[in-house]
Amino acid sequence: MAVDYAVIVLYLAGMLAMGWWGMRRAKSKSDFLVAGRRLGPAMYSGTMAAIVLGGASTIGGVGLGYQYGLSGAWMVFTIGLGLLALSLFFSARIARLKVYTVSEMLDLRYGGSAGIISGVVMWAYTLMLAVTSTIAYATIFDVLFGMDRTLSIVLGGAIVVAYSTLGGMWSITLTDMVQFVVKTIGVLLLLLPIAVIKAGGFAEMKAHLPDDYFAPLGIGGQTVFTYVLIYSFGMLIGQDIWQRVFTARGDKVARLGGTAAGTYCLVYALAGAVIGTAAKVLYPHLGSPDDAFATIVKDALPVGVRGLVLAAALSAVMSTSSGALIACATVANNDIWSRVKGVAALRRRLAAEPRTEHAGDGGGAEARAEAHDEVRGNRVFILLMGLAVIVIAIALNNVVEALTLAYNVLVGGLLVPILGGLLWKRGTAAGALASVAVGGLTVIGLMVSLGVLANEPIYYGLITSLVAYVVVSLFTRPTDAAVLDAWRARLAGRADGDPEAGASADAEADADDEPEGDTAGAVALALKLPFAVRQA
Numbered sequence: 001m002a003v004d005y006a007v008i009v010l011y012l013a014g015m016l017a018m019g020w021w022g023m024r025r026a027k028s029k030s031d032f033l034v035a036g037r038r039l040g041p042a043m044y045s046g047t048m049a050a051i052v053l054g055g056a057s058t059i060g061g062v063g064l065g066y067q068y069g070l071s072g073a074w075m076v077f078t079i080g081l082g083l084l085a086l087s088l089f090f091s092a093r094i095a096r097l098k099v100y101t102v103s104e105m106l107d108l109r110y111g112g113s114a115g116i117i118s119g120v121v122m123w124a125y126t127l128m129l130a131v132t133s134t135i136a137y138a139t140i141f142d143v144l145f146g147m148d149r150t151l152s153i154v155l156g157g158a159i160v161v162a163y164s165t166l167g168g169m170w171s172i173t174l175t176d177m178v179q180f181v182v183k184t185i186g187v188l189l190l191l192l193p194i195a196v197i198k199a200g201g202f203a204e205m206k207a208h209l210p211d212d213y214f215a216p217l218g219i220g221g222q223t224v225f226t227y228v229l230i231y232s233f234g235m236l237i238g239q240d241i242w243q244r245v246f247t248a249r250g251d252k253v254a255r256l257g258g259t260a261a262g263t264y265c266l267v268y269a270l271a272g273a274v275i276g277t278a279a280k281v282l283y284p285h286l287g288s289p290d291d292a293f294a295t296i297v298k299d300a301l302p303v304g305v306r307g308l309v310l311a312a313a314l315s316a317v318m319s320t321s322s323g324a325l326i327a328c329a330t331v332a333n334n335d336i337w338s339r340v341k342g343v344a345a346l347r348r349r350l351a352a353e354p355r356t357e358h359a360g361d362g363g364g365a366e367a368r369a370e371a372h373d374e375v376r377g378n379r380v381f382i383l384l385m386g387l388a389v390i391v392i393a394i395a396l397n398n399v400v401e402a403l404t405l406a407y408n409v410l411v412g413g414l415l416v417p418i419l420g421g422l423l424w425k426r427g428t429a430a431g432a433l434a435s436v437a438v439g440g441l442t443v444i445g446l447m448v449s450l451g452v453l454a455n456e457p458i459y460y461g462l463i464t465s466l467v468a469y470v471v472v473s474l475f476t477r478p479t480d481a482a483v484l485d486a487w488r489a490r491l492a493g494r495a496d497g498d499p500e501a502g503a504s505a506d507a508e509a510d511a512d513d514e515p516e517g518d519t520a521g522a523v524a525l526a527l528k529l530p531f532a533v534r535q536a
Contacts, residue, residue: 004307005145011182011311012159015175015318019163022171029374032168033100033330034246043177044257047319048244049264050176050183052079052235054320055136056403058187058313061269062296063289065276069213071224073273078227080265082235087258090422092251094242096493102239102418103335108490109421110429111483117436119335121413122239126328127389128406129240133321134160134393135402140294140313153393156317161386164322165379169247172322179315186312190305191297192271198300199278208281226455229462230407237418238410240320240327251493325389329381337381401452408452412443412461416469424473425484431473439465 026032039047057076064072086094099105103119137156141147147155163171199205205213212218235241248254279292282300286292297309396402416439417432443461450456 003304004310007304007307008311008314011314014178015159015163018174018178019166019171022163022167022174024167025170026168026375029100029378031170032375032378033326034243035169035173037098037247038249039173039247039253039257040249041253041257041260043173044244044248044253045260045264046180047173047176047247048083048241048258048261049268050180050315050319051240051244051323052083052261052265052320053183053268053316054324055133055313055317056320057265057268058183058272058316059136059140059290059293060403061272062276062279062293063291064219065273066280066286066292067276067289068219069209069215069277069280070270070273071216071218072276073269074219074224075227075231076269076272077266078224078231079235080262080269081228082232082262083241083265084259084262085232086236086241086245087255087262090236091245091248091254091258093422093491094245095248095251095254097490098246100243100246101331101335102237102242102414103331105242106417106421106432109479109483109487110417110427110432111480116336116339117433118414118417119331119339121409121436121440123328123331123336125406125410126239126324126331127385127392128402128409129238130321130324130328130385130389131393131396132402132406133317133324134389135396136313136317137393140310140317142294150394154390156314157321157386157390157393160318160321160325161383161390164325164386165382168375168378168382169243169326172326173247175322176319179319182308183312183315186309186315187275188268188271191301191309191312192275194301194305195275195278195282195296198296199281205277205281209277213277213280222455226458229458230404230411233411233415234407237414238327239331240323243327243330244323321389325386326382328389329378329385332385333378333381405447405452408443408447408458408461409440412458412465413440415439415462416465420469420473426473426478427469428473428476428479430476431469431471434472435465435469438468 025036028036030036053076057079061072061076064075066072094105097105097108099108101119102122103116106118134153134157137152141152141155142149163175167174196202196205217224245254245258248257275296276289276292279286279296283292283295286295293313297306297313301309413436417427417435420427420435421432439461442464443457446454446457446460
């Protein structure tokens with residue numbers, strides 16, 4: 001095992017080194033949160049694939065293959081389908097918005113009234129998503145070093161928090177590219193063929209397992225439908241996914257790079273299910289399906305290769321964990337704390353205004369100081385959210401349950417107002433707020449009464465969310481024409497709302513690296529929206 005340990009330690013040290021190097025590039029808010037919006041197609045597709053294929057997709061995907069056979073691929077497969085739909089139909093418009101969070105998009109679309117509640121829902125989702133990946137550290141480090149579960153979570157979580165805090169999205173992007181390469185080699189090129197060979201090939205696997213293990217819908221048609229609702233639609237609206245779309249250099253990068261990443265997910269889904277099916281032949285009586293990945297790696301692979309494959313598992317876990325962590329911190333800082341702080345600051349300024357009207361350039365100096373502190377503030381929030389994730393991960397245990405909880409809350413609460421805002425101009429802020437509240441509460445209530453893994457919560461949550469959105473929107477005043485005009489201008493790539501401004505997002509991307517000139521704030525200020533308060 002000494003060689004395996006050396007591979008893992010070298011890998012972890014490399015992640016920290018990437019974080020330190022990325023810190024040197026994170027000079028502005030744009031650099032820290034969205035990698036300066038400068039990623040090309042190769043890096044964009046690799047990092048996008050890395051973030052969506054995490055611990056639940058790797059360890060949980062193999063576990064579903066162990067439990068259900070090839071149809072266990074459906075969970076990860078629907079993630080790939082959702083990413084393909086996002087990339088082909090929505091990513092170009094999302095990239096042109098040039099915002100930092102989904103709630104900022106809702107502010108722009110609805111006039112600034114839906115952001116705070118949507119921010120809370122999105123924060124809860126990203127927090128639980130980070131927790132699911134952090135839980136997976138326990139399985140991997142137990143195989144590696146025989147560590148206690150709590151110590152494993154603390155060690156893995158500390159490494160992710162460290163490199164994420166240092167360099168933000170630049171560090172995460174660099175580490176994700178390494179992680180993408182490592183898990184492609186470890187899972188697809190090494191573990192997959194070795195597992196099938198160890199199990200005697202597909203003919204031997206069919207001879208030892210029931211026919212249901214090789215049926216396309218062996219996991220159940222209703223379960224597949226639920227996966228589509230939760231994971232495919234979840235890919236369309238998650239802050240962790242949108243924040244990666246914001247890193248693209250332009251429309252074409254977001255569309256083509258995302259399509260490549262989605263296709264990779266489909267292959268990865270099938271590979272995980274096949275590995276799990278092979279593990280069922282080799283180890284038919286495991287205590288938990290989630291133990292299948294670690295067990296087959298430990299027992300079936302030779303020294304050195306085992307270390308690389310375990311590094312691949314760590315890659316999968318860390319990529320999603322770091323992406324969810326920065327998304328969680330971004331939402332907490334920009335959509336929740338900054339709003340509260342902005343309102344308080346505005347009140348103080350109004351109260352002090354008669355005494356400071358001749359203060360000279362003090363306001364400009366204050367603005368520059370605030371801009372200088374933006375990166376530091378986001379670092380603090382990543383650290384705080386990282387600590388919260390580690391504590392919650394220690395308290396929870398089931399990866400699939402935690403992931404389902406996260407996606408149920410996200411999709412039930414935010415799918416309808418987000419897609420409605422993109423597709424239906426009659427949707428209003430009141431309708432969006434009603435949709436978020438009714439859908440979210442319905443999902444949470446039904447999960448409490450019927451169980452986290454029940455299908456009904458997401459079904460009824462979406463239905464009630466849609467009804468509330470349509471009915472309330474139709475019975476309230478339409479969104480102000482000025483808000484809609486500014487929204488359409490942003491969707492067309494005219495960041496300042498001027499019809500004569502260039503519509504090419506590609507041409508504008510390189511100029512979007514200044515922390516003080518966020519155009520979302522400018523538009524919101526012109527419209528006197530609440531979003532402008534925290535940009536002041």
